[in-house]
Amino acid sequence: MASRFATLRDRPKEARPVEQPAGDRVAAVVIPSARTVIKAARAEPSAGQAKTSNRTLDARDRIHRMVLEEINLVVLEKLPKAEMQRQIHEFVSEKTRNERLALNVAELDALVDDIVDEMVGLGPLEPLLKDPTINDILINGHENCFVERRGKLEKIHVPFKDEAHLLRIINKIVAAVGRRVDESQPMVDARMLDGSRFNAAIRPIGVDGPLVSIRKFSKHKLGLHKLIEFGAITQNMAEVLAAAVHARKTTIISGGTGTGKTTMLNALSAFIPEDERLITIEDAAELQLQQPHVARMETRPANIEGHGELKQRDLVKNALRMRPDRVILGECRGEEAFDMLQAMNTGHEGSMATIHANTPRDAVSRLEQMLGMTGMPMTVQSIRSQISSAIDIIVQLTRLADGKRKVTSVAEVTGMEGDVIQMQEIFRFVRTGMEADGTINGHFEATGIRPRFLEDLRAMGIEFPGKYFEPGIAQE
Secondary structure, eight states, rough: THHHHHHGOOOOGGGGGOOOOOSSSSOOOOSSSSHHHHHHHHSSOOHHHHHHHHHHHHHHHHHHHHHHHHHHHHHHHOOHHHHHHHHHHHHHHHHHHHHHHHOOOOHHHHHHHHHHHHHHHHHTHHHHHHHHEEEEEESSSSTTTEEEETTEEEEEEEOOOOOHHHHHHHHHHHHTTTOOOOTBBOEEEEEEETTEEEEOOOTTTTSSEEEEEOOOOSSSSSOOOHHHTTSSOOHHHHHHHHHHHHOOOOOOEETTTTTTTHHHHHHHHTTTTTTSSSEEEEEOOOOOSSOOOOEEEEEOOOTTSSOOOBBBHHHHHTTSSSSSSEEEESOOOSSSHHHHHOOOOOOOOTTTEHHHHHHHHHHHHHHHHHHHHHHHOOOHHHHHHHHHHHHOOEEEEEOOOOOOOEEEEEEEEEEEEETTTEEEEEEEEEEEEETTTTTEEEEEEEEEEOTTHHHHHTTOOOOOOGGGOOOOSSSO
């Protein structure tokens, strides 16, 4: 059995992040003063660029209208994309000559791509959606756009012609997935066709224009191997967590927005045995479980009459009638916490969920609040008793100031003492300083406490060396 988790070691030695001993580091912290200003200045296009951009946009808009008027779109959309581009290229070449636009070959190709994207895609958003380095697209009105790369936000220029242009693209996205957005229903949350998470708020909710947030769907699932290579977690920590998941220890992934909770849930779920039936419940289906027996469910908003809404709580209740071995809850944030904890306490050990919280202790407090939201006549002690008996491990994720994501704490819930839920920290990330460029220094360490679930692992034939949990030893 132990070999299942030993495979995590089968990777090139050089891939492991090298940590310097804490004693060798210089703990000097330099606070950069001009970094933010320089970034902001760089993000703004010059006046010349803006003029050229506006001229190009006007020309593209005119040519786009001509394409719509003069070309049979029904026939065009049935063509292969290469043939469609060829025909549009010929048409655009002719019209640019008539418009007396001085475009070189590269500019002409870019204009054709823009028009194709506008006709059959999502216009200026298409290049951003195709860029693998971008994780989030954030739009605050048509003139104010940001993206997140490697955990850091940066302002970019996205060529929306005006607010109406952005609204057309929003409507195109929501119409494709059977949703709507208008003044009577100015907010929408949806899953795009490629799996990306989409949220929009238009006027009157959006004071300065439409607000759009797109969390891109990653086609390449990151496993624990990759998270180790990125320095998000150590080898020893990964092996212990993988073994705990395999041994049906109920796990909560805690962290703030964009800390990588879903990524970690995906990575750990790979160690669930393949002969178990899994049911996933999410608002927007993002989980990419690799087991052969996975039943996926997704919530549904109310229709235009206000009927037909299906909340996570409804789906959790239904999931328990579907003979699951484990229930995987994409995000626990309301009344569904009660039904989820009931499931964890009644034969569905090893279930997993994510929660928004800053520390493992905060995660427990949030669960208490969620159970209070149900309106059940439960005492504080009974609520805490439910939580302590249902949950085994809390994995805390944090996005540091330099954009890197780390597992900052792994805690075990050990039971109740009086009215207080008892927890013990097994691993943690210790910050030791900051470089001049904003990079945060630190190292992972064991607290010296051996988790109680090691006995259960030993009964399954899974053993871990004592050095994994010794304090003062650098974590591999």
